[in-house]
Amino acid sequence: MxxxxxxxxxxxxxxxxxxxxxxxxxxxxxxxxxxxxxxxxxxxxxxxxxxxxxxxxxxxxxxxxxxxxxxxxxxxxxxxxxxxxxxxxxxxxxxxxxxxxxxxxxxxxxxxxxxxxxxxxxxxxxxxxxxxxxxxIHAPKVPKGLPKPVTVADALALADPETRAGEAREPWILARDAAVIALLYGAGLRISEALGLTPKQIPKAGAEGRITVIGKGQKTRMVPLIAPVSAAIADYVALCPYDLPPDRPLFRGARGGPLSPRIVQLAVERMRGALGLPDSATPHALRHSFATHLLAQGGDLRAIQELLGHASLSTTQIYTALDDTALMRAYKAAHPRA
Structure with a gap:
């Protein structure tokens, strides 16, 4: 045969x-x-x-x-x-x-x-x-919009494999998607950066550490890997039915090839439907959420720039405008004279 x-x-x-x-x-x-x-x-x-x-x-x-x-x-x-x-x-x-x-x-x-x-x-x-x-020739004007992050609770729900517990999918696939989403929100990675990781870049199972990420222009940066993200990756590795050689892609598709970004996008689409989230809740929105939530907790703008891998601080400064917008919205909703 x-x-x-x-x-x-x-x-x-x-x-x-x-x-x-x-x-x-x-x-x-x-x-x-x-x-x-x-x-x-x-x-x-x-x-x-x-x-x-x-x-x-x-x-x-x-x-x-x-x-x-x-x-x-x-x-x-x-x-x-x-x-x-x-x-x-x-x-x-x-x-x-x-x-x-x-x-x-x-x-x-x-x-x-x-x-x-x-x-x-x-x-x-x-x-x-x-x-x-x-x-x-003058280039057409492109309207500038602010990133649309999700709330902390919604970001955590998207990264939780239990959110999809009712889906007819193998447990290792649910764990895989949860690990990728955890990297987007917990480490601020671009989806291409997360899917470009190899097993040798990941610290010991469940342990905190740092990973070297290859970003735009082949520029490398060090990103902390907090324990919950490391644990999500360890859960996926333990369940994955395929061999994961040190230098090959960490995240695999259903047939064993490299995982496609589209699969992650579809997983997030399904979850945002179940959670009642808007269409703006995309995998990249989780990276925006990472930066916005850090800034809201007093994170240093220069440090956030380094974590995101932005070449210019001006790119990162968009999150200060976003935070000010959220602050004014909260002020107007709560202040008795607003």
Missing amino acids: GTLFPNGGPPMAMTDEDKARRACGALLSACAPDTAQAAEAWLARLAHERRLSAKTREAYARDLGQVMQILAAHLGGRPRLAELATLAPADVRAVLAVRRNAGAAPRSLVRLLAAARSFARHLEREGLGRVGPLAA
Whole structure:
């Protein structure tokens, strides 16, 4: 009898590097040969000099690929470097209009422009031409919204495997999801950072300690691992039916491959329905909650910046505005003269 997995194991999910390579291939196929050669060098610079993550490189390649595809239709052929150098502001506006008409949000258009400008700077730096109109186009305004954290009680409920006790799922899967969510709220990790952990990074079962996290731009930081989070991970490891080699992903999918972020997102969606939470209660909202609750308890803003892995303090300062908003809401609700 044949086997479902002829190579001796379950199929592995596509990694971020795989997705980045796929987006790079789509970009190169949309360009004329000389432009494709320059784009490949640009992507290599993003990876090796700027040390951007595979996920960010995928987004850059995908956005620039869309620009090239639209220009190909606009120019009547795959764009060559000489043609890029003769673009007018109207050509760039036409690209944005196509994406806008396709339903792209302002944030997507800003990202698309950022990718195109990054590539243009690379061309100019290498002496391959200057795409001047990109600098003359103003990026669409993106409305700034505050993060929407959940309450302490709701965050704890989301991280509690008992919240899903009635679901027809294997105990190890419930323990796995609880451990990932505990890392998001208890350590402030991004979901990609949590799913990128390996067993050798985790302290002894149930013990407090520190973990080294690889964040955006391959930057590392040390994050404390408190006892409840460590215990949740230990519960998952004890129940997991798969071998967990030290250098392989800690969190596994139902078939043994690396756990997909989408599975965690779906688990949180199910729980927020059961708990009556709004759609804003996402896995990333737990990271916001980590920062907001620390700040509300008197946490130092600079320390919170380091724990979150923010490159700039200004990124972390958004939580001070959030805390002030909550404070004013409580004041107006409770003060007799409010």
